[in-house]
Amino acid sequence: EDQVTQSPEALRLQEGESSSLNCSYTVSGLRGLFWYRQDPGKGPEFLFTLYSAGEEKEKERLKATLTKKESFLHITAPKPEDSATYLCAVQAYTDKLIFGTGTRLQVFP
């Protein structure tokens, strides 16, 4: 069964304190792994798509990496505005996305 597990469930960081979020997955044929950001009361906002092991993508303070079993979202020198829930999702050879339960990130000044 296709499955996505994210850790930690919640993460509190001081502004400027870098860290990583983990997304472990099992899927029968990975078509893509997606990272989303979700703010309270809003729909998920697309961040990255990763396709194959070894791939990396960056956007501002965020960097996503992918191996055959997991993905990491590295946050470098976070700011309070980076506070949100970060969701990971995988897509097998269908159009269906399977989401993890997310990591709730709080960055304090």
Add this chain to the structure above:
Amino acid sequence: SAVISQKPSRDICQRGTSLTIQCQVDSQVTMMFWYRQQPGQSLTLIATANQGSEATYESGFVIDKFPISRPNLTFSTLTVSNMSPEDSSIYLCSVAGDSINYGYTFGSGTRLTVV
């Protein structure tokens, strides 16, 4: 990427009633997806809606409870029928991006509370 307008943004409903949620996309799309996000949980796919055909429901979701319409390539509705407090969730619609590089775009969600 596509822009989705979803409404209502929130509603409080009495048990036993029904609520219809609307999603309007600013471009034509083949498939639209409906998700549920229960409190503290992740997104779960309810069904996939193609224009001109019946929606495809995921395990645990049935048409009688969540009827979906897809009258054209830019619009879809999801109805939550005969509601109970367990239906209190955020409901979201989604469409695929122009390419996989753009992921999937989501509406802003409908926060439903059933009392």
